[in-house]
Amino acid sequence: MSWDVLADNAGLFWHGFQTTLLLALASWAVAASLSIVVAPLRVAPLAALRAAATAYVEFTRNVPPIVIVFFAYFALPNLGVELSPFAAVVAGVGFYGGAMFAEIIRSGISAIPRGQYESATAQGMSFVQAMRLVILPQALRLVVPPLGTETINIIKNTSLGAAVSMGEILGTANLVGSRTFAYVVVFVGAGVLYLALTLPTAAAFNALERRLARR
Amino acid sequence: MGQPEMHGAGIGAAGPVAIEFRDVHKRYGDLHVLKGIDLRVAAGEVVVVVGPSGSGKSTLIRCINRIEAIDAGDITVLGVPVAARGTDIRALRRRIGMVFQQFNLYPHKTALENVMLAPVKVAGVPRGEAEQRARELLRRVGIGEKHGAYPAALSGGQQQRVAIARALAMRPEIILFDEPTSALDPEMIREVLDVMRGLAHTGITMVVVSHEMGFAREVADRIVFVDDGMIVEERPPLEFFDDARHERTKAFLSKIL
Ligand SMILES: Nc1ncnc2c1ncn2[C@@H]1O[C@H](COP(=O)(O)OP(=O)(O)O)[C@@H](O)[C@H]1O
Numbered sequence: 046m047s048w049d050v051l052a053d054n055a056g057l058f059w060h061g062f063q064t065t066l067l068l069a070l071a072s073w074a075v076a077a078s079l080s081i082v083v084a085p086l087r088v089a090p091l092a093a094l095r096a097a098a099t100a101y102v103e104f105t106r107n108v109p110p111i112v113i114v115f116f117a118y119f120a121l122p123n124l125g126v127e128l129s130p131f132a133a134v135v136a137g138v139g140f141y142g143g144a145m146f147a148e149i150i151r152s153g154i155s156a157i158p159r160g161q162y163e164s165a166t167a168q169g170m171s172f173v174q175a176m177r178l179v180i181l182p183q184a185l186r187l188v189v190p191p192l193g194t195e196t197i198n199i200i201k202n203t204s205l206g207a208a209v210s211m212g213e214i215l216g217t218a219n220l221v222g223s224r225t226f227a228y229v230v231v232f233v234g235a236g237v238l239y240l241a242l243t244l245p246t247a248a249a250f251n252a253l254e255r256r257l258a259r260r
Numbered sequence: 261m262g263q264p265e266m267h268g269a270g271i272g273a274a275g276p277v278a279i280e281f282r283d284v285h286k287r288y289g290d291l292h293v294l295k296g297i298d299l300r301v302a303a304g305e306v307v308v309v310v311g312p313s314g315s316g317k318s319t320l321i322r323c324i325n326r327i328e329a330i331d332a333g334d335i336t337v338l339g340v341p342v343a344a345r346g347t348d349i350r351a352l353r354r355r356i357g358m359v360f361q362q363f364n365l366y367p368h369k370t371a372l373e374n375v376m377l378a379p380v381k382v383a384g385v386p387r388g389e390a391e392q393r394a395r396e397l398l399r400r401v402g403i404g405e406k407h408g409a410y411p412a413a414l415s416g417g418q419q420q421r422v423a424i425a426r427a428l429a430m431r432p433e434i435i436l437f438d439e440p441t442s443a444l445d446p447e448m449i450r451e452v453l454d455v456m457r458g459l460a461h462t463g464i465t466m467v468v469v470s471h472e473m474g475f476a477r478e479v480a481d482r483i484v485f486v487d488d489g490m491i492v493e494e495r496p497p498l499e500f501f502d503d504a505r506h507e508r509t510k511a512f513l514s515k516i517l
């Protein structure tokens with residue numbers, strides 16, 4: 046086996062690695078922003094808001110994320126919205142990750158004693174203030190481990206970029222493999238590159254969990 | 261409706277009325293919890309609500325700041341119709357402090373931050389000013405040196421005193437206590453009651469659900485006995501304890517005294 050293939054294509058793989066990193070960061074930002082709004086809506090006083098949030102979560106997380114990526118990339122143009130492959134993957138992975146995050150955060154919210162919300166609102170806080178200042182800071186601490194797991198899923202899901210011809214890690218490996226037939230080498234290399242992203246992420250979430258536990 | 265009623269009220273309630281219940285009903289599903297409550301609390305009055313467990317005391321007190329919604333009747337607090345549509349309940353709640361049995365301090369915030377949070381975020385008091393007042397309040401409840409501690413590092417009695425400081429931070433006109441000492445070890449009950457006793461002399465309106473009969477006898481202007489969702493008897497403490505009229509009151513008193 047010629048492991049030189051990796052060295053010979055180091056530039057391509059480096060670019061793929063960077064692209065995956067950017068996809069993951071952007072998707073994570075989308076997922077985090079969506080979920081921090083959607084999770085509280087799941088327990089909002091207004092039934093219509095609760096229903097909308099539930100609908101988003103249940104539809105999205107029960108559909109394979111590749112369906113959402115394909116929808117964003119192939120179907121949205123028919124509806125007049127052209128997305129780049131990058132944007133389509135971020136939309137799909139971010140939307141899906143947002144639903145997963147929202148469900149995790151909601152479980153954290155429901156673990157907070159009802160008295161916390163009552164004392165916050167008894168002091169004149171609005172629902173949004175009570176969530177932002179009192180409930181979410183406590184709820185998020187409880188769910189750091191599952192949020193870490195889901196963050197790693199987001200990194201892994203960016204490999205859907207390969208399905209819309211992106212040159213992220215998997216797409217790059219596939220491309221180099223088809224040119225050199227060194228499939229074993231390129232996919233092992235791809236796996237190692239993903240580990241270079243996911244293992245430090247897991248370590249960071251573990252460290253965060255330990256730091257919060259100490260307080 | 262809408263303006264404070266200035267005419268005199270029932271026993272002990274002379275002067276402006278702070279809280280008024282008129283034929284208030286509350287149900288949880290099929291459970292009829294408040295069955296026509298009529299009650300007036302005068303501004304500055306200290307009312308202690310007693311009664312058996314499950315009789316509706318917590319529900320009654322929680323209706324005052326609309327933590328529980330009522331099904332019928334009306335409640336006027338500080339001249340504001342609590343249940344009316346269009347009532348700015350958040351504005352009203354700023355004028356009503358509340359202390360809970362389980363303290364409900366914010367565990368992710370220090371004692372000082374617990375007291376400062378609502379003044380800064382709800383009332384828009386500048387941080388420096390809010391902090392100064394918070395320190396002052398914590399000193400007043402005897403927590404001065406522990407202002408940097410998180411609730412988990414405080415005893416139950418200390419936590420409840422912080423909770424009282426927190427309730428006072430918004431400079432409320434009314435303060436509600438729902439069994440503030442029931443979750444405390446006996447040796448800590450006194451320190452909390454001492455703070456409450458001090459408060460009673462400041463002219464703030466207090467409604468206190470409590471089983472502390474010594475406190476009620478000493479501090480209350482009036483004792484309200486609730487049983488099975490109804491006010492059975494409301495009397496000044498001496499009369500209440502020594503000359504209860506109703507059989508149900510006597511039965512209750514014989515159990516707890
Ligand atoms: N959120 C609720 N849902 C259903 N039933 C409730 C709820 N809160 C209280 N209750 C019931 O209402 C009755 C009165 O409760 P409560 O006001 O807490 O009584 P007290 O404070 O006098 O012990 C009890 O039977 C209690 O079980």
Ligand SMILES: [Mg+2]
Nearest residue numbers: 317318319439
């Ligand atoms: Mg109670």
